[in-house]
Amino acid sequence: MDEEGLAEISARYIRFADTEARGRSPLYEELARAVAGNREALGFLSTLPDLKQQPNLLLAAVRHLFGTPAGWTEFRQALQTNPDAIRSLMLERSTQTNEPGRCATLLPVLARLPQPLALIEVGTSAGLCLMPDLYGYDYGRKVIRAPAMALEPPVFRCLASETTPLPTTLPQVVWRAGLDLRPIDASDDSQVAWLETLVWPEQTARLANLRAALKIAATVKPRVVKGDLRGSDLVQLCNEAPNDATLVIFHTAVLDYVSDLGDREAFAEQAMRLSPYWVSNEFPRVFPSIATRAGTSWPPGRFLLSANGSPVAWTDPHGASLEWIADEAWAIGGGLPSLARDAIRSQFHLCSFATACVLNSRQAPFGLATGRLNEGTARWAREDRIRSREPQLSASRLRCKPACRSSEPGEFSETHKLEIDHD
Numbered sequence: 001m002d003e004e005g006l007a008e009i010s011a012r013y014i015r016f017a018d019t020e021a022r023g024r025s026p027l028y029e030e031l032a033r034a035v036a037g038n039r040e041a042l043g044f045l046s047t048l049p050d051l052k053q054q055p056n057l058l059l060a061a062v063r064h065l066f067g068t069p070a071g072w073t074e075f076r077q078a079l080q081t082n083p084d085a086i087r088s089l090m091l092e093r094s095t096q097t098n099e100p101g102r103c104a105t106l107l108p109v110l111a112r113l114p115q116p117l118a119l120i121e122v123g124t125s126a127g128l129c130l131m132p133d134l135y136g137y138d139y140g141r142k143v144i145r146a147p148a149m150a151l152e153p154p155v156f157r158c159l160a161s162e163t164t165p166l167p168t169t170l171p172q173v174v175w176r177a178g179l180d181l182r183p184i185d186a187s188d189d190s191q192v193a194w195l196e197t198l199v200w201p202e203q204t205a206r207l208a209n210l211r212a213a214l215k216i217a218a219t220v221k222p223r224v225v226k227g228d229l230r231g232s233d234l235v236q237l238c239n240e241a242p243n244d245a246t247l248v249i250f251h252t253a254v255l256d257y258v259s260d261l262g263d264r265e266a267f268a269e270q271a272m273r274l275s276p277y278w279v280s281n282e283f284p285r286v287f288p289s290i291a292t293r294a295g296t297s298w299p300p301g302r303f304l305l306s307a308n309g310s311p312v313a314w315t316d317p318h319g320a321s322l323e324w325i326a327d328e329a330w331a332i333g334g335g336l337p338s339l340a341r342d343a344i345r346s347q348f349h350l351c352s353f354a355t356a357c358v359l360n361s362r363q364a365p366f367g368l369a370t371g372r373l374n375e376g377t378a379r380w381a382r383e384d385r386i387r388s389r390e391p392q393l394s395a396s397r398l399r400c401k402p403a404c405r406s407s408e409p410g411e412f413s414e415t416h417k418l419e420i421d422h423d
Contacts, residue, residue: 106250117172175245
C-alpha cells in the first residue's frame with residue numbers, strides 16, 4: 001500500500017481515538033493513537049480488506065486471543081509475534097457489537113408508535129435489541145421497570161435531555177424477528193465470548209448488562225434469520241409480520257458497514273416501502289441527506305436517530321445519552337408519528353369497491369417526507385380501511401402516483417392518487 005493509503009488508515013485510528021474512545025476507554029484511546037503512529041501496525045492493517053481495518057476489530061481480536069494488554073508495549077508485542085493468528089481472526093469475525101443499551105435511545109420512539117408493535121431489526125447479531133420490552137431503563141428523572149421474570153433483567157442508564165419525551169410504559173411487542181448475515185446464537189459459549197470481547201475493557205457495567213441480556217435471549221430465543229438486508233430476505237420477513245400490529249423496521253450501527261451510498265439509500269427506500277415506520281440509529285455520515293436536516297454542526301462521536309428520514313435525536317453509540325432534536329409535535333398530542341397517521345387516515349376518501357382514492361395534504365406528514373405515500377403506509381391504510389371490503393387486495397399492488405410536485409421542501413401541494421389493483 002502506498003503512503004496515501006497508510007495515511008488514511010492512520011487518520012481512521014486517530015478519528016476513533018478522538019471521537020469514540022476519548023472519555024469512554026482510556027486504553028482504547030491510547031492503543032488507537034499508538035497504532036496510528038506506528039508504521040509496522042499500519043502495514044499489518046494494509047494487508048486486510050478495508051472493512052476489516054476498523055479499530056474495534058483489531059483491538060478486540062488481540063484481546064480475544066491474548067487477553068487485555070496493560071498498554072501499547074504489550075499490544076505491539078502481541079501484534080509482532082502473532083500477526084497470522086490475529087489476521088485470521090479478523091478475517092473470520094466482524095464487529096457484531098450487539099449493544100442492548102441502545103434500546104434506551106430507541107425506546108422514546110418505539111413507545112410512541114401505535115401499539116402493539118411487530119419489530120424487524122436488520123443487522124441484529126444475537127437479537128438483543130429486539131427485546132426492548134424486556135429491559136429496565138433509568139433516565140434519571142424517570143425509571144421504567146422491566147416486567148417480572150425469572151431472570152434478572154438489565155437496567156440501562158441513559159442521560160436524556162430535558163426535551164426528550166420519555167415514555168411512561170414499555171412498548172408492547174407482539175412479534176419480533178431479526179436479519180443478519182452471520183447470526184449469533186446467544187446460547188453458544190464461543191460466540192458469546194466474542195460478543196463479550198467487543199465490550200471495551202473499562203466498561204464493566206456495560207459488560208454486566210450485556211451478559212444479563214444474553215441470558216434473556218438464550219431463554220426467549222428471538223427469531224434471527226440469516227440473510228442480507230439488500231436482498232429479498234427483508235421482504236419475506238415483512239410478509240410474515242402480523243397484520244394487526246404496527247410494523248417497524250429498525251437498525252443501529254449497521255449501515256455504516258454497507259460501503260456504497262447507493263446501496264444504503266436503496267435499502268432506505270425499500271424499508272419505507274415495506275413498513276409504515278423505519279427507525280435508523282447510525283453515524284450521520286451513513287445517510288447524508290438526513291443528516292443535513294439535523295443542522296450543520298454534528299456532535300462528534302454521536303449517532304443520529306431518525307424516523308422515516310426525519311432527524312429525532314443525537315445518541316451515544318452505546319446508548320448512554322440522548323439529545324432530543326425533533327419537532328415539538330413529538331412532545332405533544334401523542335407524538336408526530338401518530339398525528340401523521342391520523343392526518344393521513346382523515347384524508348383518505350374511499351368509496352365502496354372503488355379503485356382509486358385521493359390524498360390532499362398541505363403539510364408533509366411523518367413518513368411522507370420524500371413526497372410520496374410509501375408502501376408501508378399503504379399497508380395500514382389497506383388494513384384499516386380496505387381489507388374488510390377487499391380481502392384479496394395486496395399491499396404490494398397498492399401504489400401512489402403524485403400528479404405534481406411542490407417547490408416548497410417538506411410540503412405537498414399536489415393530489416396523490418392511489419391506484420388499487422385487484423389480484
